[in-house]
Amino acid sequence: MGPVHHDLAGEPTFEPMIQIDMEIRTFVSAWRHCDYVSTYMARMISQNRSDSVRHSNLFSSAFNELLEVAFRTRHADGALACRVSRHGATDRIELTFPCLPEERQFYEEAVSQVAGFEARERYLNSVSGDLAPSREIVLLELAVDYNATLRVEEADGDAIKLVVDLPLEGLQH
Amino acid sequence: MSPNDLLPRFKAQYDANNQEFSISGVVRPQAIDELGPSIALLRDAIGRVRGVLYVNVRRLTQMNNAAFHAFSRIIIDACRARPDLKFVVITSSVVGWTSRKFGRLSGIEPNVTVEEYDSQFYPGQGFLEEGGFVPILRTQTKMTWRHERAILPRHGMRPGIVMADICCGIGDFAVLVQKEFQPSRIVALDHSISSLNYARRVMREFDIRGIEYTYGDASEMLLDEAQFDLVTCRHSLQIFNRPELILKELYRICKPGGRVYITNEKNSHCLGEPRAESIRWTYNEVAKLFGHFEMDVELGPKSRRYLMEAGFEDIRVETFMVTNLDGDPQDFADVIAAWADVYAGEMATRRGDGPEFVARFRQGFQDHIFAALHPKGYAGWPIWVASGRRPQ
Ligand SMILES: C[S@@+](CC[C@H](N)C(=O)[O-])C[C@H]1O[C@@H](n2cnc3c(N)ncnc32)[C@H](O)[C@@H]1O
Secondary structure (H helix, E strand, O other): OOOOOOOOOOOOOOEEEEEEEEEHHHHOOOOHHHHHHHHHHHHHHHOOOOOHHHHHHHHHHHHHHHHHHHHOOOOOOOEEEEEEEEEOOEEEEEEEEEOOHHHHHHHHHHHHHHOOOOHHHHHHHHHHOOOOOOHHHHHHHHHHHHOOEEEEEEOOOOEEEEEEEEOHHHOOO | OOHHHHOOOEEEEEEOOOOEEEEEEEEOOOOHHHHHHHHHHHHHHHHHOOOEEEEEOOOEEEEOHHHHHHHHHHHHHHHHHOOOOEEEEEEEOOOHHHHHHHHHHHHHOOOEEEEEEOOOOOOOHHHHHOHHHHHHHHHHHHHHHHHHHHHHHHHOOOOOOEEEEEOOOOOHHHHHHHHHHOOOEEEEEEOOHHHHHHHHHHHHHOOOOOEEEEEOEOOEOOOOOOOEEEEEEEOOHHHOOOHHHHHHHHHHHEEEEEEEEEEEEOHHHOEEEOOHHHHHHHHHHHHHHHHHOOOOOOOHHHHHHHHHHOOOEEEEEEEEEEEOOOOOHHHHHHHHHHHHHHHHHHHHHHHOOOHHHHHHHHHHHHHHHHHHHOOOOEEEEEEEEEEEEOOO
16 A cells, blocks of 8 residues: 555545543553553454454554553653544554653654654664663654654643554555 | 463573574563563573574564563674674564564674564465466365355354454455354464465455454464454365464464364375276375375374364364265366366476376376266265364
């Protein structure tokens, strides 16, 4: 399948597929929630992909990283909302979660770097570097290994919304 | 939360004989200490090996970045500390992200190479996948279906179930099941991309719903445990050199209380009249020919033992004979002609058979066709059906 076509009006229409909301407190009470949510949602949205099983594995793999990012938020109040919508071969994840103002700034910078030229190189450096992968590197990896495009959108209150487009259907053989 | 939460969902092993470290399952730790013993095992393996260390991630279904970084660092450090050492990472063609993610390592350290493992194909597969063979496969399924549609309900088939057809080939069985029994979901897996493409095209053209085709390796499937009420695997255990490994996987994905259904042949029991002797000789040779390639097309009657040894209970076995009297005898003849082409063609050539053998070998197929088309003739192809229940 080809890339997403942007019509003259700009944004293509993404059809909503599934949404899960929960209190961030509940979410961060157990690490395993990242795995549960990513696996469950991956399975639900992959059923009508051309290879549901492999799509689900790939989707869960990418989505879990995002959830692990949200898990590390330093703001303990508010809601986590995960929404998946679809346009052709692309699945869009919108992940909204509470965060501190400085974290929001950090995400905005991280996401703007992802689009940069040296994204791949910076990712490779991090793999051979000493530090465990930071949240920035995790976002970078989505772009490098899953061809994801990322952006940050405004959200109400002390929250941030990460919008990640994953063209996974085109990634398989 | 389930009690499963307390169990680690991954396994790391080191096989000293093959200098192979393998890690499998779902590796999504919150903190790296959760990986302590596996990391120690890898370090220890690196300390022991000479030459090459194989890192097998074929059965790794998930690994988060934190864990990937932890393992990568050890490999990268080892490359720097010991330039004499090479690493070969073996990924799976089925799990899409592994080759990409681990592939990066070779860009960082030239002593790391990444190989994508592909299950070996059985002889004749190339030929069978060519477009020309598809009508024969369909005819074959059409002939067995006349029997199996009546047999299947005795082995757990009923409307509304969730089922899997493993080694589904071109998907024609899945389509017939869908129409006749309306299960709520069918997952159909095969390791042939061209067969799956064909199956998907049929599904689109005939607007069939409820079948999910997936590319996979039957000996290590991405499918979750205990998902299916019925798992079918037709004419395929017999093509693997270690059918017990496949059965183990079929067992794993079957729900407790669900059933695994297998069909297999005993080729030496194909028969016909007239010209019984020549036919018998040839099909005996078919069994030997497959044996040469480590495939057991005599497996049918051994199904009961295989199922018992795999841990199934309430095992049911029956046989049916596809004959020239079911439907059009020409269908039967066409199937035999196609077998002759592959068996006395590519396969015999690959074994290095001489012209004299091949001529006699072909003759038996000709005689089987003769029997099938003879107005007073009878020709048969026996199939063994067996199923077992996964204990609760
Ligand atoms: C003899 S055919 C049977 C096909 C089908 N079940 C039928 O009855 O027509 C064997 C099938 O097993 C598939 N196969 C071979 N190796 C496999 C593997 N490792 N994993 C999954 N399928 C495999 C082949 O692609 C082929 O479609």
